[in-house]
Amino acid sequence: MERPLDDDVWSHFSALQERRPGGFAIAALMRPPAEGENEERWHERAREARARGPFGLHTHWTAPDHARPSAGDPPALVGEQGRWLESVGLKPTFFCGGGWYLDADVARVVADLGYADCTATAFRPGYLEPGAPHVQLDEPAWLELGEGRRLLEVPTTHSIGMLARGLMAPFRRQIVHAYFHDTDLLDGRRANALRVGLRLLALRRTVTDLDELQRDLRPEKTMSFANSRA
Ligand SMILES: [Zn+2]
Numbered sequence: 410m411e412r413p414l415d416d417d418v419w420s421h422f423s424a425l426q427e428r429r430p431g432g433f434a435i436a437a438l439m440r441p442p443a444e445g446e447n448e449e450r451w452h453e454r455a456r457e458a459r460a461r462g463p464f465g466l467h468t469h470w471t472a473p474d475h476a477r478p479s480a481g482d483p484p485a486l487v488g489e490q491g492r493w494l495e496s497v498g499l500k501p502t503f504f505c506g507g508g509w510y511l512d513a514d515v516a517r518v519v520a521d522l523g524y525a526d527c528t529a530t531a532f533r534p535g536y537l538e539p540g541a542p543h544v545q546l547d548e549p550a551w552l553e554l555g556e557g558r559r560l561l562e563v564p565t566t567h568s569i570g571m572l573a574r575g576l577m578a579p580f581r582r583q584i585v586h587a588y589f590h591d592t593d594l595l596d597g598r599r600a601n602a603l604r605v606g607l608r609l610l611a612l613r614r615t616v617t618d619l620d621e622l623q624r625d626l627r628p629e630k631t632m633s634f635a636n637s638r639a
Pocket residue numbers: 410411440467469476507508
């Protein structure tokens with residue numbers, strides 16, 4: 410969720426979560442309020458979203474409209490946001506780094522906070538420069554982080570478009586985990602594609618949600634963080 414404080418975006422997202430297309434509990438991975446944004450309203454909305462589905466942290470390192478880090482200390486900001494969420498009684502179960510950014514230090518902080526991660530993607534996001542840090546994974550795995558720490562990684566496998574295309578062909582993956590941005594819902598065509606995609610997916614696969622998955626998942630695959638970088 411990029412813009413939970415925008416009333417129009419929020420009402421579209423709330424309606425979708427309420428409707429549960431295909432029976433899916435839609436997770437809200439929320440960007441915490443930036444300086445000058447209304448914290449009180451953010452809390453209210455985070456609590457509403459949390460009551461309707463799994464809840465997670467989505468960090469934008471640079472600005473509300475600039476997700477990837479450009480300077481500063483990426484792990485420190487994640488730790489700060491995680492502790493702040495806990496202090497206000499909101500305990501995320503998942504993390505997703507803005508702009509699909511994850512480095513080993515951020516991964517350690519996420520593991521220490523007790524979250525699972527879904528920043529890895531099964532595809533290479535088109536806008537990333539060659540060599541830009543990114544974790545690419547097809548299936549869930551444990552990421553070994555050294556000193557006995559590990560992070561449960563549940564990769565994001567499908568965009569709205571990939572979900573729609575996948576419905577025409579067999580889904581090869583053990584787990585289909587589609588993502589979208591709350592702002593996508595303002596585009597009627599995309600919002601409709603998402604709803605239809607989820608309903609058809611539910612007819613072909615077993616419906617679950619991120620929290621249920623996290624509880625039951627015991628991936629066979631373990632890999633060192635360094636080898637997962639693509
Ligand atoms: Zn974002």
